[in-house]
Amino acid sequence: MGQLSFFSAQIDQPAYDDLAGLLATNGQAVRSDAGTRVSVVVADKWRATAIVEEIAATGLAVEIVTSDEGNPIARTGHSHQLDGLHRRWSAGAVKAMPAGWVPSPRALRLWTIAGGEREGERYLLGLDAHALDTHAMLATALMRVGVAPTLVGTRGQSPALRIAGKRRLTHLLEYVGEPPALPGAAEHWPTIAGF
Structure with a gap:
């Protein structure tokens, strides 16, 4: 792919607020006396x-952990470090996106890992069908980082933001970096190979 942008998730420092990328898709933040837990059910x-x-x-x-339906769930322990994220x-x-939210590179990477999928030469970032x-607002948030999406599937159970075109996909890749080094990840990662 070439040299990564200095905005890339692979050089950005990890932060608790990056977990907002999971909330952008179907992730949940639940607050209790022990602190906030962020969890997301994923397909793979x-x-x-x-x-x-x-x-x-x-x-x-x-x-x-595993859901009752047999799907993997990635979840944090309860932590007061995540209470601010829950409030926002x-x-x-x-669930409500905070006004003016701009996804950090790592938040966008988490969103891509949790809810991203190829659709031919386009790419879909999954949204929460219950939010x-x-x-x-999430479409606008992506526009703030230079990735203009189209909202699709809003009447079904698989709403998503569709990203199309070499320039937009290249920009997305500059943000999210290389796919995780795990079997199966590369085939679900954004690509510009068809252009």
Whole structure:
């Protein structure tokens, strides 16, 4: 792919706020007296493993468990370090994107790991089907980093932001870096190989 941008997730320092990338897709932040836990159900084991590696770089406790349906769940331990993230991404009991949010490179990488999928020469970043009010705002957030998406699938169970075109895909790749070094990851990662 060539030289990575200085914005790349691979050189950006890990931060607790990067976990917002999981909340941009179907991740959840739940607050209790013990602190906030962030969790995300994913489709593949490699995704859960990669998320655990990314979160562990922040110093947070993290584990993989299995949902009742048999899907992997990557989740943090309860931590008061994540309480601010929960407050910013909540409106009462509902998930809400904070106004003006700009995804950091690592947040965008986590979003790509948890909910990204190739669609021919285009790329989809999954959204939370239960947080409809966040969809348009998340599209705007991506525009703030120079990746203009199209909102698709809003009437179904698989809403997503579609990224098309070599320039936009190249910019996305500059942010998220190389795919995790795990079997299966590369085939689901953004690519410009078809251009």
